[in-house]
Amino acid sequence: MTSPSLVWFRDDLRLADNPALRAAIDRGEPVIALYVLDEESPGIRPLGGAARWWLHHSLASLDERLRERGGALVLRRGAAGHVVREAVADVGAGAVFWNRRYGGAEREIDSSLKSALRAEGLEVASFAASLLHEPRTVTTGSGTHYSVFTPFWRACLALPAPRAPLPEPRTVDGPDHVPASDALDDWDLLPTRPDWAGGLRDTWEPGEPAARRRLTEFLAHDLPSYDRARDEPAAGATSLLSPRLRWGEISPFTVWHEAVGVDGAGGFLSELGWREFAWHTLYHSPDLATRNLRREFDAFPWPPLDPAHLEAWQHGETGVPLVDAGMRELWHTGYMHNRVRMVVASFLVKNLLIDWRLGEEWFWDTLVDADEANNPFNWQWVAGSGADAAPYFRVFNPELQAKKFDPQGLYISQWASEAPTEPIVDLGETRKAALAAYDEVKRAPRAPS
Template sequence: MSDRPSNDGPALVWFRDDLRLSDNPALDAAARSGRAVIALYVLDQTSPGSRPLGGAARWWLHHSLRSLAADLDGIGIPLVLRQGSALDEMLDVADRSGAAAVFWNRRYRPAEIAVDKAVMAALRKAGCDVSSFQANLLFEPWTVLTGAGQPFRVFTPFWKAARARGIARTPLPAPRPVSRRTCAPRSNSLADWALLPTRPDWAKEIASVWTPGETAAQARVAAFVDERLATYARDRDRPARAATSRLSPHLRFGEISPLQIWHAAGLRHDSAGLEKFLSELGWREFSWHLSYHFGDLEKRSFNPKFDRFPWRTDDAAFRLWARGQTGYPIVDAGMRQLWRTGWMHNRVRMIAASFLCKDLLIDWRRGEDWFWDTLVDADPANNPAGWQWVAGSGADAAPYFRVFNPVLQGEKFDPDGHYVREWVPELADLSPRWIHRPWEAPQPELARAGVRLGETYPVPIVDHNAARRRALGAFEALG
């Protein structure tokens, strides 16, 4: 790197999964340094351990970066976009800008930590000051441990220990406009990254449902706290109701921090749904702590005995599951909601995942990969941890004998069939009695509703009771 005026150079802020201005400790520190500030985002899909984003997440990232660039411009900070190795691009931008100090918020996956350590060492060798901050978790993973100093493997004691630590700080405001400006180095064009689908543009309905960006995230959390938090515990498992926060994609890309959500929700001390909602933030924390301590959750079973599990290879069945054509209405409704909107209700995620892993005996990794590609909130820790929980291979996993019955789950959580009617319209005229089990409906009822099994709607691709027995036998054989 070239010589530079180290005492007067600009501050460089490296953005990652923290695409926001408020409660951004790295950005806050850079703005308070008195230096000119340059922001950098690197689309790194080449570093060891990096996982290319799925299609839905790429769509979200495009719009989130566009929103971030506008917000940063409003306070006098340019956003530089680069694609390639994080180490190479960071060093190049730091060199060309004459950066004297670099700030970022910490990441927690082992591969990302390795990249950050390499970047930090190279920058410091070149004479840059480097500072990192806690921003995207409520608790640092190395601070919540058992009495023996080991990471927790069960959620309830983990969350009890985490809550006992208390929350250390309050959210930071967005920085004021910076007083000093500087010319930014060369930047890629966001359009040149081709993050958006074109032929075909399958994201039109996603765009009608979601608005990425910090402003939208703040509006969504305010609306949830005001309108739905009080009834969250009662209604959260009912997919036909707008009862959940739908903050997950905003949280995944860091358009809002968990601390901001915690404080916004915590203002409602009288809410019956508050503790349940906070525990959902706790499950996110638990997943990220597992990722930090154990790594590779998307690749290997947390419980190594599942490496011997006799998963089936059934591409035809997998395609029917992915397309929402299994013949089980609650599963099909969820898979179609996912494909069309980039999101699926959490209760239905568990039902759909259980069907793939236990009814079809297809490896949870195939399902996790499909969700990674189709979810706007595809989270590197939550997504694999959730799949492993359902499959039985994860930490604090559902016991192997817990096999979700898609009919009973549908009748319990969608008793009137409103969710199925919305996403499986070919069944819309069936009565609540039969909508979750159309293959058992009398022929006159099917004819009245215009349902022709095997033609307008598929017959079940597997008998659930027989599949459950098969799954239990396979699990028991593991010992």
Template sequence: MAAPSIVWFRDDLRLADNPALRAALDRDEPVVGLYLLDEDSPGMRPLGGAAKWWLHHSLTSLGEDLAAKGATLVLRRGAASDVLPAFVADTGAGAVFWNRRYSRPERDIDAGLKASLREDGVTVESFAASLLFEPWTVKTGAGKPFSVYSPFWRACLSLPSPRAPLPEPREVAGFSGRVDSDDLDDWELLPTSPDWAGGLRERWTPGEAAAKRRLKEFIADDLGGYDRSRDEPASGSTSMLSPRLRWGELSPYQVWTAAVDEGNPRRFLSELGWREFAWHTLFHNPDLATVNLRREFDAFPWPRLNPTHLEAWQKGETGVAMVDAGMKELWVSGWMHNRVRMVTASFLIKNLLIDWRRGEEWFWDCLVDADAANNPFSWQWVAGSGADAAPYFRVFNPELQAEKFDPKREYIRTWAPEHVSGDAPEPIVDLKESRKAALEAYEEVKRAPR
């Protein structure tokens, strides 16, 4: 029996523009796909609830797509350093291919496996597929990582243009040997008691085919007006591609190429650049989710946690219209408009004086697009403690934000209608007084040694 090639799928749940899959096909041996749910290796962060829901359905879709091409997706669970070598032995594989990951725990896992498998005579190769510009290739003139977005993105754009996407294979020659696979339902990724995912099912269809449709729709219908209405949460003009990129149902190369072919949508491309910058920052700062990037913020005098305020924020019961609308959209749909993400985060940190890490953890659990870079990076940006951060004295006034970006209250009416009907609760804090308290606390950060 021929020694098959293993394609280890991770955050790249697609067949098109998948360099690891292409390398396996080029080897001209049978191919077996593997997805490994690893929550056991050191440093691996368990997925949040909404992310698990998406993963279940995206894996279902990928398995069906591979089967239609002639191959199988095998599911295994456990520490990758144990499970992957065992799977290589089970199949007698002669090669393993994967697309690179960039968080520190994952990089350590991959480096160890690459070295040990090669020592055993197995061909192992990895590829760039999840970022347009790999983090170590973008440096300042002094050879250091960037800490400010604009020069970072200019440096990216001075590099060779991103490659063209690879086509989807017409067929994938499957492995005929017997290989045991976990049952996806046994992983219990879907909520059952209670089943809170009704809003997710209503809004989303995970999988590569749906991702391609959404990209095509966005380019045709919304890209032209993106600059004008991207900040209006009721406009529906945002791409809604973030979970597709997070799970790799689309690659950034596909999105980049589709947008560029339509013209030169600089503003939209810069959003891809912001995603690149988040991963660049995480690559060079592995503890981004727990440690202030600007260490002087360690001196911020967070008061004792008020659990009532935190719960009101989580449930969308703060009495502040745009905050409540955003938090309810998040809970129901697993997603939130980016402008509203900034408003809700600012309210938690700067009006309620609750540590940004509490908000990051809640979004990690509730967002279908939460990933290891963008989620903590964005929270630190709002907090003022991160890269290219908003200055701490910039406090988003949620009432003014609603007036500017939801003037007809369409978004608020959709997600928090009690604020339109007059049945909303009283605000849990005074916006003016709480902003003043935040600025007073910030004075201690300014006095901290740098």
């Protein structure tokens, strides 16, 4: 009598370089692939709208690829700890495998589930698959975690090289009878009333095959000019791999090993390092999306919210061309060039004096690549309240940024040709107000950590 292996997929929606899937195949029993849509467990942050759209299509692609190799994807919904144990009982699984997660709530779920399943006599194993270096393995000489990027990345580079990626399995032997599964369409991950995802459909093709193609294209055509052109939003020099990495359609190990030998790859690889640093920070500060990492910023005197200003920013109607171009690109594509992300975030926090958490929430809902580490980490970096943060007095002047990085106005004309031309605030005066507010933070008593 067989005892199938259950592979619990999470943010690792791929077949290649998937250690959990490989362990299940190597065990020699039928493999059951499970994905759980968990919107119920305490501490789990519900996905934003753009992320739900991407998840739908990535799951459809994963299911198709599994079926081509003899397997299938089982979909279930609910609190993960309960749903996984229920699935184990349904199929009589003898082993459960997954790739590790690093958010606080996720780690608690996984740890409790691992203990419960082992107590029932099951084989349970988890694997490193989404980060080049697990957060607990990168520490300072005194054993603490890093709060500044450069020494953090230097420490990562001094560690043994990231492991080689695992090959894609040719077959995934499923059970004779596939367990009961939800229908993907019944999850209502796609917008319908209204269907606002036309721009996303025009821009992206989710799934592992498309991720693989994009990496190949980037390495062949864009990486040689990456360091020179990556800050120019109209240049098209960025990798566009961030949603692929966020959903695990391609692994950082694959990206690393294919890029590391290419001339001029250092700047690109350091961006992988920045991603690692964000997760390193979240691992040690699970409340990163809701609480200032630098506690002295709790004293920042945010003025009463002006809803009209927030709405103008969200809709790309601030009258500041580069800001409006970025926000309109975001709404249409679910993505925004990284340089422009810094500009629009600085404008919200330091010119409109709107709490960074409201910007983080908007990005969470509208970005296809928003994850629980990078999204709040980068917002706190711009706001000045985070790890290795940009000094608060550094205000990204959107007019100067446009002159420097979009000198011919190509990006602005593509996305904001119809935007208002009268700014809703005076950039100079609001900068002064932001610096005055920051002075209050510097004078405030230091809050306990």
